[in-house]
Amino acid sequence: MMRSRITGWSRLARDAGARLPDHPAGPLGRRQQPLSGGSPRPGRRVRLRRVTAGASTVALAAGVLAGCSSGSGESSAPKTPSALDYGSATVSEAMKKAMASPLGASGRWGVVVADPSGKVVEQVNPHEKFETASTAKIFSTSATLHTLGPDHRFVTPVVRTGNVDGKGVLAGDLVMVGNGDLTLGGRTKADGTVDVEDFDHYDANALPGMATLTPEDPLAGLNQLAEKVASSGIRQVKGDVIVDDRLWDPVSKYGVPITPTVINDNLIDLMITPKAAGSAAGLDWRPKTAAFQVTGHVVTGAPGSAPDVSVTSPAPGRIEVTGSVPSDAKPPFIATYQVPDPASFARTLLIEALARKGVSVEARPTGPNPAGQLPSRPEVAKLTRVAEYQSPPYSEYSKVINKVSHNLGAELGPLLMAVANGKRTYEDGMAIERAFVEKAGLDPKSFTLVDAEGGKGNQVTPEAMVQYLRYLQGLPEFKDFYDSMPIVGVDGSLKNVVAPNDPAVGHIRAKTGTGVDTEGEKITLRSKALAGYVDGPDGKLMPFAIYLNGAPIHEINDVLKANSLIGQMASSVYRPGQ
Numbered sequence: 001m002m003r004s005r006i007t008g009w010s011r012l013a014r015d016a017g018a019r020l021p022d023h024p025a026g027p028l029g030r031r032q033q034p035l036s037g038g039s040p041r042p043g044r045r046v047r048l049r050r051v052t053a054g055a056s057t058v059a060l061a062a063g064v065l066a067g068c069s070s071g072s073g074e075s076s077a078p079k080t081p082s083a084l085d086y087g088s089a090t091v092s093e094a095m096k097k098a099m100a101s102p103l104g105a106s107g108r109w110g111v112v113v114a115d116p117s118g119k120v121v122e123q124v125n126p127h128e129k130f131e132t133a134s135t136a137k138i139f140s141t142s143a144t145l146h147t148l149g150p151d152h153r154f155v156t157p158v159v160r161t162g163n164v165d166g167k168g169v170l171a172g173d174l175v176m177v178g179n180g181d182l183t184l185g186g187r188t189k190a191d192g193t194v195d196v197e198d199f200d201h202y203d204a205n206a207l208p209g210m211a212t213l214t215p216e217d218p219l220a221g222l223n224q225l226a227e228k229v230a231s232s233g234i235r236q237v238k239g240d241v242i243v244d245d246r247l248w249d250p251v252s253k254y255g256v257p258i259t260p261t262v263i264n265d266n267l268i269d270l271m272i273t274p275k276a277a278g279s280a281a282g283l284d285w286r287p288k289t290a291a292f293q294v295t296g297h298v299v300t301g302a303p304g305s306a307p308d309v310s311v312t313s314p315a316p317g318r319i320e321v322t323g324s325v326p327s328d329a330k331p332p333f334i335a336t337y338q339v340p341d342p343a344s345f346a347r348t349l350l351i352e353a354l355a356r357k358g359v360s361v362e363a364r365p366t367g368p369n370p371a372g373q374l375p376s377r378p379e380v381a382k383l384t385r386v387a388e389y390q391s392p393p394y395s396e397y398s399k400v401i402n403k404v405s406h407n408l409g410a411e412l413g414p415l416l417m418a419v420a421n422g423k424r425t426y427e428d429g430m431a432i433e434r435a436f437v438e439k440a441g442l443d444p445k446s447f448t449l450v451d452a453e454g455g456k457g458n459q460v461t462p463e464a465m466v467q468y469l470r471y472l473q474g475l476p477e478f479k480d481f482y483d484s485m486p487i488v489g490v491d492g493s494l495k496n497v498v499a500p501n502d503p504a505v506g507h508i509r510a511k512t513g514t515g516v517d518t519e520g521e522k523i524t525l526r527s528k529a530l531a532g533y534v535d536g537p538d539g540k541l542m543p544f545a546i547y548l549n550g551a552p553i554h555e556i557n558d559v560l561k562a563n564s565l566i567g568q569m570a571s572s573v574y575r576p577g578q
Contacts, residue, residue: 084112084463089120094572098565099124103558107525107551112462113573116540118470122573126463129448130547131527133513134405135465136454138531139447141398142472142481143436144413147420150395150480154181156261158225159383161239161375168235173373174361175380176225176350177244178260178343180416181391182400182409185221186264187214194396198495200404202265204334208307209325211334213271218264218287219349221389226353228387240363241351242370243343246377248415251426253451258411258426259342263349265408266339268292270311271332274300274325281325284332290366291348292337296321303328311335317366343369395477398484402511403492407453414452440471454513456526462545465531469543485509485532488567497567504571507535510544514559525551528562534573544573 091099091111099109110130113122120126156179162172187195195214204211217223247260259266264287273282281298298309301324309323325333339345344367351365363370374380391397401409414429421432434449446464450457472478486492489505493512498504510532517526528548536542546566553559 084114084126084467085117085119086123086126087119089123091122091124092572095122095124095569098569098572101565103551103553103561104548104565107548110462110547110549111545111569112466113534113542113544114466114470115542116536116538121542122544123462127446127461129446129459129461130529130549131456131515132454132458132460132465132547133515133527133529134454135460135511135513135529135531135545136449136452136458137402137405137410137513138465138468138511139437139449140410140413140433140452141401141484142475142477143433144417145394145398145477145481145484146436146475147417147432148394150393150398150477152394154179154391154394156181156184156221156225156389156391157385158229158387159380159385160234161383164232164234168233170234170237170239172237173239174229174234174237174241174350174354174386175244175374175383176241176261176346177380178247178346180247180260180412180419181221181389182262182397182412183221183391184261184263185216185224185389185391186218187216187400188220188392189216192392192396194392194400196400196403196492198491200400200406201267201269201334201336202404202406202408204269204336205311208309208335209329209333213269213286213332213334218269219353222263222346222350222353223356225387225389226350226357226359229354230357230359232386234359234386237354237359237361237363240370240373241347241354241361242374243347243350244374244377244380245343245369245371246374247419248426249424251415253407253411253426253453254455256338256408256411257340257342258408258415260415261342261346262408262412263287263342263346265406266342266345268294268319268337268339270294270319270321270335270337272298272309272321272325272329272335273331274327274329274333276300277302277327281333283321285319287349289345289349289352291345292317292319294319294321298322299324301326307333309333309335311337313337316340341368343371395480395484398480402484403486405453405493405512410453411451437468440468442467454515456515456517460545462547465545466543469531469533469545473541473543482509482533485511488570494567497563498571502571503576504534504574507574508570509533510570512563514563516553516559523553523555525549525553525559525562528559528566530566530570532570534570542573544570546570 098104109124111124112126114120158174158176160172160174164170189195197212197214199210201211201213243261245260251258269286271284275281277300279300281300283296285294305326307325312320319337347369348365351361400406414426417432418429442464447460486494488494488508489498510530513529515526517524531545533541533543546569
């Protein structure tokens with residue numbers, strides 16, 4: 001991951017999908033403070049500053065729509081895509097105007113819009129390759145949905161070594177086996193669906209003050225497992241509690257470990273509540289655990305002041321929060337800390353959950369996960385199962401990944417595909433993903449996929465993306481994929497890209513993407529992208545792809561302007577009553 005003065009908002013900017021809202025204080029007109037973000041590892045300092053102009057903030061809130069816009073169940077695409085028919089397609093006046101805007105004129109554009117039959121109705125540089133940014137998640141989520149199946153559920157078991165005597169004493173260990181569950185109950189609602197907030201805590205450090213926490217207990221799955229262990233008759237564990245995270249070979253992406261056991265996205269949520277200006281702000285966190293000691297002092301600043309919050313880890317197991325937040329910040333103000341060792345984190349949390357259910361463990365609850373004590377994987381598979389937690393279907397997880405562009409969730413995809421095919425490495429999974437994309441009939445030279453989340457180096461031609469989108473319409477899991485994408489003007493990263501009264505609201509589902517590069521004082525919008533479907537004639541879908549690469553920018557406002565610009569371009573494709 002690029003380390004630079006704007007790294008903090010560049011990760012969010014890949015997917016923000018926001019526009020500047022109307023506000024009495026006016027648009028964000030001044031040069032913004034540099035931001036740095038991500039979640040700190042031990043010894044790393046992270047400073048959070050919200051982007052503001054007076055009291056104004058960038059509104060990235062989104063609603064959640066339970067149903068589908070028209071066209072979600074319709075498909076005119078063949079099982080394998082035929083070559084698109086370009087005919088005499090050029091580009092509309094609305095598209096030309098957007099591309100000629102001050103921001104648009106400085107970059108390179110790629111556009112393909114096709115009608116339901118595959119006839120291209122708009123095109124600009126259709127055969128050139130462009131950086132995908134997070135539109136690469138279209139490939140990874142669709143391939144994972146197809147490989148696992150939308151109804152796939154993750155089962156996380158707890159097994160035991162040794163025997164249990166008549167008093168409930170286990171003369172052995174408890175082993176929780178990680179199987180790739182993204183939330184382990186932490187987002188699961190009472191109806192079995194998965195909660196997706198408008199602005200997810202996973203990007204809280206990128207634009208501070210924007211994130212909202214899901215109301216569900218992040219420890220829900222562990223609590224259920226602990227209750228089932230107690231129900232099995234175990235009252236005391238003489239051995240240890242161990243997390244088996246050997247489902248795939250260890251891997252990190254951009255400094256984030258991608259592990260088969262995930263609790264609360266492997267984050268500690270730091271919740272700051274502003275008080276009266278000049279007084280100390282409240283500080284709380286979740287989940288509460290002996291694994292981490294959280295200390296700090298955050299001052300409440302004047303109304304409209306820029307927040308300046310630092311999260312540091314001066315030593316393993318310690319988190320320190322300092323700085324200031326404005327008195328008018330919406331509580332709680334969220335920051336996050338990236339857990340560096342997810343398996344040890346999960347082990348401690350499970351021991352604590354067991355204690356709450358009346359099961360004592362003699363081993364020390366904190367410290368490294370004792371993975372060296374584990375039997376072999378085949379031996380673990382034969383051990384007596386004392387509890388298990390079953391996840392919602394993967395189709396629900398795909399909504400988390402695409403609607404808020406959840407990078408950890410996306411990066412699990414290649415590893416899950418690898419395991420489903422009897423393999424173990426991230427590159428094994430990426431090879432499976434690339435092979436799936438080629439099955440869509442795309443020229444292998446028309447795309448380059450280096451990861452699942454959309455980092456630098458992922459490239460595609462607009463033509464290939466549209467061909468791929470058409471191909472997906474013919475697959476049995478298409479509705480699940482379609483439902484996973486943000487809806488223009490309604491939810492996720494597309495909530496605010498058009499005005500609330502725009503006719504296209506509710507009629508476009510698409511994946512956003514934004515990437516930013518820096519070199520010294522030079523800042524470049526590496527990619528602003530949007531690809532998906534517009535409701536077309538007779539409720540059928542029109543696939544499209546719009547890319548802007550290489551536009552010089554000066555501040556975060558320019559990223560937001562680009563979000564709005566491309567949202568308006570997609571909106572221009574929709575024609576009510578067409």
